[in-house]
Amino acid sequence: MCPAFGGLRVLMRIDGTQVCMAADQGCLYGLTFVSHFYVARRSIVSPELMNVQISGGTMIDDLRRTIESIAADPSVRFIPVVSTCVAETAGIAEELLPKRVGNAEVLLVRLPAFQIRTHPEAKDVAVSSLVKRFGAFEKPRKERSLAVIGEIFPVDAMMIGGVLQKIGVESVVTLPGADLDDYAQAGQAAACAILHPFYERTASLFASAGVKIVKGNPIGANATAQWIERIGEALGLDPVKVRQVAEEERQKAREVFAGFSNLKGSVIVAGYEGNELPLVRLLLEAGLDVPYASTSIARTPLGEEDHELLAMLGTEIRYRKYLEEDEQAVLDYSPDLVIGTTALDSFAKERGIPAIYYTNNISSRPIFFASGAASVLGLIAGLIGKKEVYRKMQEYFEG
Numbered sequence: 574m575c576p577a578f579g580g581l582r583v584l585m586r587i588d589g590t591q592v593c594m595a596a597d598q599g600c601l602y603g604l605t606f607v608s609h610f611y612v613a614r615r616s617i618v619s620p621e622l623m624n625v626q627i628s629g630g631t632m633i634d635d636l637r638r639t640i641e642s643i644a645a646d647p648s649v650r651f652i653p654v655v656s657t658c659v660a661e662t663a664g665i666a667e668e669l670l671p672k673r674v675g676n677a678e679v680l681l682v683r684l685p686a687f688q689i690r691t692h693p694e695a696k697d698v699a700v701s702s703l704v705k706r707f708g709a710f711e712k713p714r715k716e717r718s719l720a721v722i723g724e725i726f727p728v729d730a731m732m733i734g735g736v737l738q739k740i741g742v743e744s745v746v747t748l749p750g751a752d753l754d755d756y757a758q759a760g761q762a763a764a765c766a767i768l769h770p771f772y773e774r775t776a777s778l779f780a781s782a783g784v785k786i787v788k789g790n791p792i793g794a795n796a797t798a799q800w801i802e803r804i805g806e807a808l809g810l811d812p813v814k815v816r817q818v819a820e821e822e823r824q825k826a827r828e829v830f831a832g833f834s835n836l837k838g839s840v841i842v843a844g845y846e847g848n849e850l851p852l853v854r855l856l857l858e859a860g861l862d863v864p865y866a867s868t869s870i871a872r873t874p875l876g877e878e879d880h881e882l883l884a885m886l887g888t889e890i891r892y893r894k895y896l897e898e899d900e901q902a903v904l905d906y907s908p909d910l911v912i913g914t915t916a917l918d919s920f921a922k923e924r925g926i927p928a929i930y931y932t933n934n935i936s937s938r939p940i941f942f943a944s945g946a947a948s949v950l951g952l953i954a955g956l957i958g959k960k961e962v963y964r965k966m967q968e969y970f971e972g
């Protein structure tokens with residue numbers, strides 16, 4: 574998948590957005606397909622950029638004309654100009670583009686795959702570009718307000734809001750958001766919780782503006798309690814109340830784990846979303862064995878706590894992984910379940926091993942707090958018991 578897809582997901586979900594793409598026709602064809610199919614069912618608009626326009630020196634004029642024609646629609650409030658791999662478009666000078674046309678803000682977002690290697694990292698580029706341009710850092714900070722960074726399941730967002738309200742947080746804005754104003758408000762937050770380890774540019778942008786950064790996420794019993802306490806500390810909330818809520822949430826998650834005490838088996842986790850290691854942490858806490866985990870992103874300081882914990886508990890971790898490494902792990906460890914990419918899942922199923930697609934099954938369900946743990950562990954319990962079924966299917970097809 575082209576990495577720019579991650580950035581398009583962030584940009585196209587903002588209300589009133591019409592993307593203007595500065596790319597050649599090949600990128601445009603593929604990214605128009607994914608933007609319809611996986612993102613917002615919206616089209617991308619682009620000037621015709623064939624070799625004659627790119628090398629003929631009219632590209633900037635063509636782009637400006639396209640931006641103006643998009644802005645002629647008064648319902649368009651935001652025009653992200655997305656440049657991709659083509660060298661000439663990747664190097665577009667921002668000063669040559671307008672900042673605002675008609676009702677619409679215009680923002681250049683560079684998403685070349687030779688520099689931004691995965692779609693999680695492209696999400697980070699898009700979010701940080703939006704916060705940098707629109708974040709109201711110059712306005713007074715709102716006390717007890719939190720910016721939460723990470724694309725999460727809607728129920729998780731509601732759960733986070735509910736728990737944070739109990740400890741005294743007064744406002745929460747979650748990014749990537751559907752409103753440009755979310756990005757403005759995030760600049761006034763007193764602290765910023767980064768849920769996923771690949772939001773490095775976004776984290777350093779907030780940190781350089783003096784906003785406190787909270788690492789981690791409320792996944793599993795111990796990490797949930799720790800996350801709540803970190804938020805309380807960052808916002809200077811009542812420590813007694815914070816500890817009480819943290820312990821309540823820890824206890825609820827432990828009760829979920831107790832309900833799955835018979836869950837045994839080994840699982841390989843191999844996604845490309847960049848948020849795989851917290852899932853591994855949850856599985857290990859539930860008593861499962863995870864001999865191998867891999868992700869598409871690089872090792873980052875924001876993910877270091879998970880890395881150290883998982884490595885200590887014996888999980889072999891691969892960053893910037895290749896499919897061949899994942900396949901070798903399936904052969905080496907012969908797990909009871911694979912939560913992987915589509916290609917790896919096919920490889921596992923052909924060998925009679927239950928396998929599910931990480932993105933469709935994990936990223937599209939709640940995972941935070943006790944209810945998220947129950948949802949994920951319920952799914953896994955149902956699949957681990959199916960090894961015999963997959964073995965019979967393998968025999969059937971081989972026969």
Ligand code: SF4
Nearest residue numbers: 575577600657658686
């Ligand atoms: S050339 Fe680059 S931007 Fe275009 S589709 Fe391929 S990876 Fe994506």
